[in-house]
Amino acid sequence: MTTHPEAGDVVDPDDAPTTIAVADRPGATVPTDHTPLAEALRDPAVPVRGLTVRQPWAAAITHLDKRVENRSRVTTYTGLLLIHAAKKTDTGAMRDAPADLPGLTERGTVLAVARLTGCHPHTRCAGRCSTWSDPDRWHWQLTDVTALRQPVPATGALQLWTPPDGLRQQIADALPAS
Numbered sequence: 705m706t707t708h709p710e711a712g713d714v715v716d717p718d719d720a721p722t723t724i725a726v727a728d729r730p731g732a733t734v735p736t737d738h739t740p741l742a743e744a745l746r747d748p749a750v751p752v753r754g755l756t757v758r759q760p761w762a763a764a765i766t767h768l769d770k771r772v773e774n775r776s777r778v779t780t781y782t783g784l785l786l787i788h789a790a791k792k793t794d795t796g797a798m799r800d801a802p803a804d805l806p807g808l809t810e811r812g813t814v815l816a817v818a819r820l821t822g823c824h825p826h827t828r829c830a831g832r833c834s835t836w837s838d839p840d841r842w843h844w845q846l847t848d849v850t851a852l853r854q855p856v857p858a859t860g861a862l863q864l865w866t867p868p869d870g871l872r873q874q875i876a877d878a879l880p881a882s
């Protein structure tokens with residue numbers, strides 16, 4: 705399942721016009737913030753976004769070492785990111801996914817909290833950034849991926865979405881004790 709060309713991609717129309725800004729700093733990353741995730745989620749001043757990802761890719765981020773999310777669009781957002789399993793799956797990749805992958809059957813739930821640290825085009829890394837990276841895609845770089853103790857139901861979206869305060873609290877509560 706590591707080389708499927710449609711890996712986890714969901715068209716992200718709201719991110720379209722920002723190519724120039726990121727092209728100016730290709731491969732740029734921000735320092736990782738080590739503030740505990742639950743504390744950050746409970747602080748309304750800290751930005752949080754949700755990323756809806758089709759299965760099996762949401763489970764691969766949450767429970768395997770997938771730290772690159774392949775997207776057709778660039779993003780300039782960095783920071784806390786909820787990994788949300790879409791209701792729709794990547795049917796081709798599902799056929800190749802290990803049946804015992806934890807979280808694989810989850811749909812419409814947040815599985816993990818991560819940090820999005822940057823984004824670069826495949827032309828910049830030539831696929832060397834990760835075995836999970838796909839050609840002709842933007843590579844969204846993830847770190848600090850932490851699986852929730854229990855998945856939390858949520859409504860996702862094609863583009864990056866902003867979770868309501870109540871959902872942020874529920875997800876903070878569902879993080880493992882640090």
Ligand SMILES: [Zn+2]
Nearest residue numbers: 829833837843
């Ligand atoms: Zn890359």
